Amino acid sequence: MMSHPEPVAAPKRGRPGLSRHDVLEAAVAAFIEHGYDATSMGMLSSRLGLSKAAIYHHFPAKVELLRAALDEALGGLEGVLRQVDALGGSPEQRLAFVISGAVHVLIERLPYVTLLLRVRGNSEVERDALTRRRAFDRAVTALVIEARNAGSVRSDIDPSVVTRLIFGMVNSIVEWYRPEGPESADQLASDVLAVALEGLSAS
């Protein structure tokens, strides 16, 4: 969560003196509000209090703002997979860790993951992101299959359908979760895990 030690655009004194990270944050917020395509560099510059040309000092093109945002989201999700590999445990434990970990990443990097989940593959940058996202999905499906073979996941439904439904539920959190709201990340992760594992029926 610390700012990257980028060699460019340190917060010097001068005029506004915006950092690369400031520009990215504002851009991502605008992309979420209006969609990437519908967000013009003009809107961005208004929101930042900068001229359009000044933005090109921080990012060489509009699409590089998108690339940086998607990388932030994918890095977080891939980190969950690295952690679960390092931790070990039963397939059931590892699956629970991945679901809970994904919820936490989703909340910690909410705007970036929100953007990632809206990507449809209409440019090179988007297709690259989709490729990495699909690799994540495949890893989770493999984990579900493992847990199913170990007898902890129901075997009456196709594993990839189960995976898609559960992660559809997880991912839908970006549609409504607000950090300033009543639910903490831990509380929500626990709720998601409960509904994913046991369903909504009364015990």
Place this chain on the structure above:
Amino acid sequence: MMSHPEPVAAPKRGRPGLSRHDVLEAAVAAFIEHGYDATSMGMLSSRLGLSKAAIYHHFPAKVELLRAALDEALGGLEGVLRQVDALGGSPEQRLAFVISGAVHVLIERLPYVTLLLRVRGNSEVERDALTRRRAFDRAVTALVIEARNAGSVRSDIDPSVVTRLIFGMVNSIVEWYRPEGPESADQLASDVLAVALEGLSAS
């Protein structure tokens, strides 16, 4: 599912002779592929084999294509609520009917619902659609609360969180379901209901 008896644009002979419905279908497909904003009237006209101007004969503006599509989706979902009201039954039965009914509408009107779920409220048309969609969500939440008071839905999690998670799962189907794939609508609705009610854990 029959074509509407619109008084306009019957499939006469002439040149291509496209109907209003043909144009809408092609537009919705393009909106899904590239996003509404990123789809230009030029792209639309190429895909249809028409000039841009010809499209304006069928729809007076680009946004009217979106309005018609969203109305198709919302009409289907609102129909499920009307049916459940007419049918009666226990809260548990009615909740199951709404979940299963939503899955069926989602599949029958896949492109239209896909578009609806991507709307963010950036124009009058989108805000109107969001208003109707929120009314649907509220009706479902009320049903979850009823079922919870009747003892059939778990009471350890906030009802609106439960509703959002379950419908997040349902709605995520548009991200991957393809009619030509192996799962029938009935099969998928039954899978969704099973995971929603009982979770992914082995019985």
Place this chain on the structure above:
DNA sequence: GTCTATAAAGAGATAGAC
């Protein structure tokens, strides 16, 4: 690091012929 000015392309929409 930020500005003004501008280039070049593409957008939504309309006019009027056939």
Place this chain on the structure above:
DNA sequence: GTCTATCTCTTTATAGAC
């Protein structure tokens, strides 16, 4: 019902001054 041609506005991006 479809066409060509065109209007006007906005877009991404660059040039060059400070």
